[in-house]
Amino acid sequence: MKATGKVFILGAVVFSAILFSCGSDADNKGKEGENKTDSLAQADVELMNAGKNGIAGVYQLISERLGPTKETFVIDQTKDSVITCAKGTKLFIEANSLVLEDGSAPKEKVTVEVQEFYSKKDFFAAQLATVSNGVMLESGGMVNVSATSGSQKLELGSGKEMAVLFPRSGNADQKDVFYGSKDSVGNMNWDQNPSSVNNSVDTSATKKEKRMITVYNTLEWFGVIENAIVVDKPPFDNDLAKVIQNFANHFDDNFKPSKKLVKEGLQNGTDFHATLKFDKSGKVSSVKFKPGDAVLQEEISGYLKKMPKIEIPGKEDKLSKCEYDFHFGRRTSQKASQVEAKDLSPFRKKVLKEISNAEVEYYVLSSANLGWINCDKFYNTPGExxxxxxxxxxxxxxxxxxxxxxxxxxxxxxxxxxxxxxxxxxxxxxxxxxxxxxxxxxxxxxxxxxxxxxxxxxxxxxxxxxxxxxxxxxxxxxx
Structure with missing residues (x-):
């Protein structure tokens, strides 16, 4: 139902263990949300009370007391709107692009709420990890955007986009849009695929976007293996962990996906999960996949079972009593070059016309969703x-x-x-x-x-x- 903001020619798989009122001619400077009038001393009383509800209660209070303020803006849904937030983020919302969950147009006034996260303090207070399926990201800022009409939630309509402009910090490195979602315990993960946050996607609106096309000429695989599920609870062993990581490094260095896997196994944004076990000889004895792609299962499972055995004298029993949890997800390659094209989509032309010096002073990203939006790049560094x-x-x-x-x-x-x-x-x-x-x-x-x-x-x-x-x-x- 929504459109992605970039065109990706080729993707890559992460092999990781885990485990944005006024018309178009003016900015709306928006007032900050309610002032935090309670003193920190009063918050300390609340802190002790929050502790009674465990660590989740404590972090909820930290987010409320030390996290960034939420801002609210009332916009005219019948006109293009430019919103300017306190920390510099700009949002461009096209006229009539926000709809109710059933796709109908809102009948009451539209309120947009924005929370900006730029500092490391912001990151900690909201527990915003900068990770995409286990791969480290470097952030240029994050926002959480929601919209309502009366008591009803709004979303971007089918084929609609919202421009999110993050202030540049002095460098000209390229960053992309990532969409965020939290798991059951509050851990944040970012993905370049909007469908990863439970929204359907209609890519028709961005097929003509040619200004910034990212060309990927290599398919990269990354591996991190981590002792995540323990059978019979053997003591944690750091030496064993290092050997397991070496096993993952071998996968990184040597696994080459077949053309069939590239063509069939990477066509969607689905995440894949598997559990890996070793026998006492150090060989992979089983790879159990949760529901996923048959090509991925067959090829990766077969390769893992053919890998050299792990040698760790005296600790074979510990090795065989552990299960290793894997999370597979697709991400774009880190080796990219930018291609400049002459044609601009009508939407991007409108954004650049309404916001002066946009491409000089901001990272201009097109978002398919409301919700958590991150201006990021994969952090790739050589070395150990x-x-x-x-x-x-x-x-x-x-x-x-x-x-x-x-x-x-x-x-x-x-x-x-x-x-x-x-x-x-x-x-x-x-x-x-x-x-x-x-x-x-x-x-x-x-x-x-x-x-x-x-x-x-x-x-x-x-x-x-x-x-x-x-x-x-x-x-x-x-x-």
């Missing part, structure tokens, strides 16, 4: 990568978030054992800040550390009770 493990010494009901010092990127740690969290496929030697919060007996506690990504991981110590003011100060130190 590793599964970076953070040990919280068994702290229960804990979440760990990692932020890079020199990159606008962050991610949630995946639980791989009691108090142990994994951050897959990170560049070794990069400076990071680790922030962990737990609720010990309902009492919220905080632990932070400055460190570097290493193969040896990091022991996070000294969880202490904290105030919202203390957390606010800590987040204010982020670069």
């Amino acid at each position: 990568k590793t599964n970076f493990f953070v040990n919280t010494q068994g702290a229960e009901d804990t979440r760990v978030f990692l932020l890079f010092n020199d990159i606008k990127s962050g991610m949630n740690g995946g639980i791989v054992g009691s108090g142990r969290f994994s951050f897959p496929n990170l560049p070794v030697g990069y400076a990071v800040k680790v922030i962990a919060i737990s609720t010990e007996n309902g009492n919220p506690k905080l632990a932070t550390a400055e460190t570097k990504v290493s193969t040896s991981g990091y022991e996070l110590q000294e969880f202490k009770s904290f105030s919202m003011d203390k957390l606010d100060q800590e987040l204010g130190l982020l670069k």
